Every structure is written in structure tokens, then in C-alpha cells.
Amino acid sequence: MSAGLVILVVFLIASAGFYLGRSRIIRAAGGDIRKLHSRPNYYGLTVALFGAVPALLLTIFWLILQPVYIENQVSKQIEPGDIPEGGSLSLVMSDVRRIADGLDVAVADGVMTEDKIATLDTDLTDLRARLGEVGVAVASDIKPNVFGAATVYRELASGLRMAMAVVVIGVSLAGAAFAMLRIHPGYRARNVSERAIKALLILSSSVAILTTIGIISSLLFETLHFFKLYQARDFFFSMTWNPQFRGGSDLGILPLLWGTLYVSFVALVFAVPIGLLAAVYLSEYASKPVRAFAKPAIEILAGIPTIVYGLFALITVGPLLRDYFAQPLGLGNSSSSVLTAGVVMGIMLIPFVSSLSDDVINAVPQTMRDGSYGLGATKSETIKQVILPAALPGIVGAVLLAASRAIGETMIVVMGAGAAAKLSLNPFEAMTTITVKIVSQLTGDTEFASPETLVAFALGLSLFVVTLGLNVLALYIVRKYREQYE
Template sequence: MSVGIIILVVAVLTALGYFLGRRHALSLSAQSGRKLHSLPGYYGQTVALFTSIPAFLLLILWLFVQPIVVDSRIDGMIPDSVIPEGGARSLVISDVRRIAGGLDAVLSHGELSESALTDGSIDFSTIRTKLGEVGVALAGDVPTEVFEAAKVYRDSIKTGATAMAILVIALAFGFGIWAYRRIRPDMRARNVSEGFVKSLLIASSTVAILTTAGIVGSLVFETINFFKMYPASEFFFSTVWNPQFRGGSELGILPLLWGTLYVSVVALIVAVPVGLMIAIYLAEYAGKTLRSFAKPAIEILAGIPTIVYGLFALVTVGPFLRDYFAQPFGLGNSSSSVLTAGLVMGIMIIPFVSSLSDDIINAVPQALRDGSYGLGATQSETIRQVILPAALPGIVGAILLAASRAIGETMIVVLGAGAAAKLNLNPFEAMTTVTVKIVSQLTGDTEFASPETLVAFALGLTLFVITLGLNVLALYIVRKYREQYE
């Protein structure tokens, strides 16, 4: 039974529990002549909660633990002798999963019977042929141990899925009956229902904390593994980025940091002044009709996919800058450049600056404007000397959001700035960023335990620390210049 069917069955039992619980509470109240402590719906909600919550918790726990248990069992079945020289055990286990999936496909097509697979009456060459017919191509000789592990893996997954379905549905049914039998007229069903809602709110509020802890933990552990293989001093201070998956790699982060900061600064130079001027005009000068049209039109820029911006940079902006600026002045011959990616990225993040700054400027109390006008200040003087200083903390937050968006962008850089990791001041030269190299190091059929792959986690952790530093700086600025109003 698939997970979707299990969820559907539990959902049906939950709905049934709600209606039966509500009806049972009304029936008991009518028979005893006693008034219910809570509204009838709360009694139904109590039965529904006890029916669904334990069952879904068991389902989630089972889906998390079962792969770990099965992989551990399969790992013990694979001897070191079947692992290719220079290969990784994880790749062999991946082959086991692939073969197991192919066996399911062969059985579902009727090409092979379950009994023939179980009793070993069919030879491996025949099974190999049938796996190829369903799209599972096996390169080279597959050891018998790997094939046997695939059969065990398939049987374990199948048995686990059956046990999971039985236990989850039984738990839902059992707790539902137990909650149904607990219903009494004086039962405080509302407290049970509201207590669940409170617990749900508390759990939701911890999602961000747990997510951050998980991200940092995954980055830190893999980064530690990387620095066990590659010197940290060369990573942080080397000016050469030259990964070679066969050894002799030079993995210096400085060219990547330079490209990231260079592209981001160009993008902010474009986005911040334009976005801020748009916000000031919409908030202080534009009429309601123009504002109602202009603001949604500008915010549409934020909804355009980044791949579209990348194609725009590749096809239009890059060739334009190359033909009319770079080549005539002898600054370069490539359409991929820092300036190309920076300009297009700046256009992309304009709505982040303009929309947020507009909302922040509108939040400044009207009394400040009236007081400035009463003292004889003009509108422009009021904007410069009163409104912008009052809205500065919020504007800094908007700029920070735009900077974070620029630092984390990948597609525009890939198509607009290229993939060359180098230190150069020429904005018409092709460069790359940290995010692009994270993707490239984790893409392809590479060994995960190699330093050339693990370096992606070190790059990610470095980028995380830089972003955290920007947040701390912005928080300092906000606290220093914060204005409080009554």
C-alpha cells in the first residue's frame, strides 16, 4: 500500500471520527439530560485529533527510520571485495537500489514471476536481459553479492511498506475508538482541542530555528570533513581556483569571493538608487491612479523567473555591452562579464528595494510631514531631512534583503558572467561567484567523499557567515538610527 493511500485512509477515518464523536456527544447529552461542557464540534475534533495525529507521527517516523535500517542491513551484505578500486561504497549501494527498482518494474510487467525470483530458478543473465528491457542498463559485471543484496533490499522495502500500512491504520483506528469511548458530557473537549492548536503554533514557531540549526549542522560537519582532506590556509588564502578530480586541485576561495562581491556591488549600484527613487516618487509625489498602476507593474519584475533574466543577459545585454563598450575601448571581447550579470541582476532586485521602501516611507507618521511643512520646509526638504531619516532603518532592511538576493543568485551569473574564477578589476571580464561553483562541484557523477565535492559545503558555510555578518551590520545600523513614534 502506497503512502498516498495510507494518508487517504487515515483522512477518511479522521472525518468519520469527527462526525461519530460529535453525534455521540449529543446523544449522551440527550440521554442523561446534562448539558455538554463544550460545543458538540469540540468532541468531534477530539476524536479526529486522536485518530490522525498519532497515526501521522508514526508514518513520518517510519518513513524516516526505515531507509536507515534497510541501508544499514544492505551495507553489511556487501563485502569490500566487490567495491571497485578507487570507488565508493555509496555507489554500489546506489546500484543495489537501481537493480531493486528494476526488479519491481520487471515483475509489474509480467516478465518475471515472484516465485522464480525467490527460489532462484532463473539465472542472472536472463534477469539482466529483462532489466535492460525495462531501462535498467548494467555496466560491466554485477557481482552476485550485489544482486542478492538488491533482492533483499526489495523484499525489505516491500515488507516494511506492508507493516507500516497495517500499524498506521491500526493505530488510527485504535486511538479513534479510545477517544470515542472517553466522551462524556462533562469532558473538557474544548481544552483538548485548543491545547492541540497551541502545541501546533509552538511547533510551527520552532520550524525556523530547527531549519537553521539543520542547515548549519549539515554545512559544519561536511566542512570539517573537507578540511581534514584539504588545508584550510590554502582554501582561505589561495588566489587560484582549479579543481582537478584526479588530484592536484587548487581550491582557493578568494577569486570566488571577489566575483560574488563584484557582481553584487554592481547590482546594488543599479538597484538601490533606482529603487529608492521609485519608492520616493510613488509614496510622496504620485497620485492614487498612477500609484495603483505603477506599483504592481514594477513588482511584476520580481515574478519573472531568473532563467529568463539569464537569457536576457546572454542574448541582449551581453552582446550590447561587448559591441558598443568593451570592444571599441579595448576592454574585452566576451559577452559574458561582471557588468552584464550585475546590470541584469540589478534590474531583477529593483522591486525588492522599491516595494519595501515604499511601504516603509508610507508608514512614517503624517504628523512628521505636517510639522515640517508648518515650519516652512518644502516637500523636497521634508523628504530629505525628515522622511528618509525616519524610514532609514526599514530602508536598510530592504537594501539588505536585496543584497542577500544578489549574493545568492546563480542562473543570471551562469549565463551572464560566465564561469571563470579569477581576480580582475575589469568589469567587462568574465568571472564567477560562490553559488555557481557550489552547483558545479555537486553536479555530475563525482565521488561525494572527495575534497573537490566537499568543497561545496565549505563554500556554502563561508557564504552563510558572510550573510550573517551583513545581518549583524544591518542590525547595528537599525538600532543606532531607530526612531520610535507614539
């Protein structure tokens, strides 16, 4: 039984517990709810919570710990001779998981039967072909121990799924029954249910914090592993990026960091003035019909997929900048350049700046405008000296959001700026960014034991630090220049 079906059964048990608990307490009070400490719905809610919450928490922990247990048990089936030269246990375990999943799909699709699988340990010649029929690709040769590990993986996964279903449903029924026996007319069901809901709200609010901690921890541990294999000094101060998976790599971050900041700077130079001026026009000058049309039209830009922007950069903007600017000025012959990616990315960022800034400007109290006009200020003076200073924190937040979006963009850079890691001031030359190289280093079957792969985590952590620095800088600017009003 799948986890989704188990969760559905738990919700059905909780729903049934709600109505049964509510009916039972009404009968216990003889139909007179005035004899009850709480309203009948609170008693039903108490039964539902006892039936659902412990079972769902158990399901979450089970799903987290089950893969770890299976990996530890199955990896014992793999012998050193089963690991190919230059490979690792993690790559072999990837094949084991793919074979196990492929066998499940093949059985479900009727390509293979359980009896056929039981006889494959002596004849593995057609296994790859059978798995290929269901879209599962594995190593060129499947060794008996690897296949045996895959069958053990299947058996363990199937057994643990069934055990999870039995245990979780049992816990759900036991919790609902326990709550059903506890409730009586004097039971403080409202207090219990409200405390439980408060605990759930606290748990939900901590998900974002725990997720952030998990992301940072995963990046940090893998980065420390990388620095055990590669000198941190060379990573931070080398001006060459040349990964070679056969050894002798130069993994300096400076060319990538320069490309990231350069492309983001060009994009912000293009997007911030246009977006801010558009926001001022829409909030202060545009009539209601114009605003009703223009604001959604601008926001459509944020919904266009980045691959479309990339194609626009590759086919239209890049050749245009090359033919009319780069070649006539003798600055380059390539359509892939920092300026190409920056301009197209800037177009994408305009709604991030304009929409948020427009909302912030509209939130400035009308009394401040009236007071400025009463003192004889013109409309433009009011905007420059009253409205924009009052809206500065929100505008800085909009620019920061746009900057973070620019730093994390990948597809536009791949198709518009190229993949060359270099240090140059020429905006018509091809460059690349940190995010592009993170993707390239983790593409395909990777072995998480080489510096060429682990460098992706160091790059990710560095990008996180850069973004955090932007947040700190924005906070400083807001606090220093913010206008405060009583």
C-alpha cells in the first residue's frame, strides 16, 4: 500500500472519528448540549486529532528513515569487485535503485512476471532489454550481486511499505479509540483541541525555518567535504575555471562570481529605472482605465517561462547587439554576451520592480500627499521628496527581490551569455555564472566523491552568502535612509 493511500485511510478514520465522537457525546448528554463543557464539534475534533496527528507524524518519520535503513541493508550485498574501476558505491546503488524500480514498473506493465524475475539470477542477458522497454536505463552490464541487491531492495521496500500501512492505520485507530473512551460531558474538549491546533500551527510555522537550516546544513557539510579534497585558497583566489574529471582541475570561483555579478548588474541597470518609473506613472499619473490595462500587461512578463526569454535572447537580441553594436565597434563577433543576457533578464525583472514598487507607493497615506500639496509643492516635488522616501523600504525590497532573481537565473544565461568562464570588462564577450556551472557539474551520473562534483555545493554556498550579503546591505540602506513618520 502506497504512502498516499495510507494517508487517505488515516484521513477517513479521522473524519469518521469526528462524527462518531460528536454523536457519542450528544447521546451521553441526553441531547442537551447545555450539559457539555464544550460544544459537540470540539469533542469530535478531539477524536479526529488523536486519530490523525500521531499517525501522520509516524508516517513522516517512517518515510524519512525507511530509505536510510534499506540503503544500509542493501549495500551489504555489494562486494568490492562489483564496483567498476573509477566508480563508487553510490553509483552502484543508483543502478540498484533503478533496477528495483524498473522491475516494479515491468511487473505492473506486464512486461515481466514475478516468476520470471525469480529465475533471472542465473540468466541476466535480457534484463537490460526488458528494463529498456519500460524506460529504465542501467549500466552496460548487470552483475549477479547487483541484481541480487536490487531484488533485496524490492523485497525490503515492499515489506516495509506493508508494515507501514499496518502500523500507521493501527496507530490511527488506536488514537481515535483512546480519544473516544476519554470524552465525557465534563471533558475539556475545547481546551485540548485548541492546544493541539496551536501546536500544529507552531510546527507549521517552523517548517520554513527547518527547511532553511536543512538547506544550509546540506550545503555546508558537502562544502567541507570538498575543501578536504581541494584547497580553499585555490577555490577562492584562483582566476581559472577548468574542471577535468580525470584530474588536474582548476576550480577557481572568481570568473564565475564575476560573471554572475556582471550579468546581474546589467540586468538591474536595465530593469530598476524602467520598473520604478513605470510604478510612479501607474500609481501617480495613470488614469484608472490605463492602470487597469497596463499593470496586468506588465505583470505578464513575470509569467513567461525563462526558456522563452532564452530563445528570445539567442535568436533576436543577441544577433541584433552583435550586428549593430559589437561588430561595428570592434568589440566582438559572438551573439552570446553579457549584454545579451543582461538586457533580456532585465526585461524579465521589470514586473518584479514595478509591481511591488507600485503597491508600496499606493500604500503611502493620502494625507502625506495632501499635506505636501497644501505647503505648495508640485506633484513632481511631492513624489521626489515625500512619496519615494516614505516608500523607500518597500522599493529597496523590490530591488533586492529582483537582484536575487537575477543572481539565481540559469536558462537565460545559458542561451544568452554562453558558458565561458572568464574575467573581462567587455560586455559583448560571452561569460557564464555560478548557477550555470552548478547545473553542468551535477548533470548526468555523478560521483559524489570527486572535487569536480562537490564543487557545486561550494558554489551554491558561496551564492547563498552573496545573497545574504545583499539582504544585509539592503537592511542597512533602509535603516539609514528611511523616513519615519508618527
